[in-house]
Amino acid sequence: MQRQLANMKQSLFDQGYLDEQFIQLEELQDDANPNFVEEVVTLYYRDSARLIQNLEQALEKNPLDFGKLDSYMHQFKGSSSSIGAKRVKIECTQFREYCRTGNAEGCKKTFQQLKKEYATLKKKLEVYFQVARQAGPVEKACRPK
């Protein structure tokens, strides 16, 4: 089971879903906080749901308020960086670039892609944590190759 978990994690890194920050979080897990990473990821998805909603509402306005959109995305990017959500972060950066250039279509298109990456990562992490709970605690966080 531990090997299955390690392979899953390797795959998430190889496919660019996660970055080094995820490992930093795993290294903070200990006996006193054995589910720290899952707790943090759950907090991320709970809090960012509000930001997603704000962004959706802001993207329906005409004309778009790029300043407000950029502000929401700045917060969203920050949170995504905190859990190592690499692909989500890339879409956030692209979105902010479109805000900077006032490209409404670019913003809307990128936001759709961002939501896809966000949802995909959520599913993959749900499976990962399910396996992690079954596998039990590891002695220390294993860095992917």
Add this chain to the structure above:
Amino acid sequence: MVVYLAGKMVIGSSKKVVADPIEEVRRICALVVDDDPLVRRIHGMLLARYGLETEAAENGKEAIDLFLSGKTFDLVLMDMEMPVMDGLQATQRLRGMGVSSMIVGVTARGLEAEKEAFMATGLDACCVKPLNAEAVISVLDELAKKLL
């Protein structure tokens, strides 16, 4: 003398080497100021890993109120952008109040001009978030020098 005891940072009551470093020591206290609950959780955990006692505030005003209530902190991690009162205003106010704690600015923005403006308010250092273990160790090394 600063002693790292079982991975936790403690300070002795005097600058002499003490036979038993556990005598008259206190834990280092830190305040994490950030409007993002995720960042508060992660940075709080990071600092606790190195043995620090931590508290949190959601914005600059809450941080000021904590100091005004009589609390003291050796270290403050101050986010730059926050509602109600941002990190620049809060740092300026704290220094104006005579607070000499180590204040480390934390920002998601990497622009040099913005970091310089933040530093100019009275920070001891400025880091990009999220902090990692390496950044925390560097901050604690600086804090150790300051406390000696």
